[in-house]
Amino acid sequence: MRPCHYCGHHNDDAALRCAECDTALSILESAPGSKRRNLLGTPGNWVCLLALLVIVQAFIRLELTPYDPSLGEGDYQRVAAVFYLWLSLGIGGVLFGYGLYLIKKRTGLLARRR
Numbered sequence: 830m831r832p833c834h835y836c837g838h839h840n841d842d843a844a845l846r847c848a849e850c851d852t853a854l855s856i857l858e859s860a861p862g863s864k865r866r867n868l869l870g871t872p873g874n875w876v877c878l879l880a881l882l883v884i885v886q887a888f889i890r891l892e893l894t895p896y897d898p899s900l901g902e903g904d905y906q907r908v909a910a911v912f913y914l915w916l917s918l919g920i921g922g923v924l925f926g927y928g929l930y931l932i933k934k935r936t937g938l939l940a941r942r943r
Contacts, residue, residue: 830842831844831854833847833849833850833852833854834852834854834870834871835847835850835852835871835872835935836849836850836852836935837934837935837936837937838850840854871931871932871935872931873928873929873930873931873932873933873934873935874928874932875928876924876925876927876928876931877924877925877928877929877932879924879928880920880921880922880923880924880925880928881921881925883917883920883921883924884917884918884921886917887913887914887916887917887918887921888914890910890913890914891910891911891913891914894906894907894909894910895907
């Protein structure tokens, strides 16, 4: 039995595609003793990377927004950049949580209730 690298379903050794999600099973996965670690090979890792990019680009936008101290609270460009940062932090947090959920689901850390 070999697990699917996408959903974790255990398939027969002769299977070419996963019975659960229909993902193609590679030959390298079935080789005994070969444990390839691919950092971005799972959807959960991609979602976490996307969350990081959303947050980083918001900080870059905030840093590139010019600040005019003479305007004080009336500096609308800066206020818009800060609002965008808060929005991006929320979206990035949700994406990061979903990515962790996908990683835990794939590794089997979530208890299955049936």
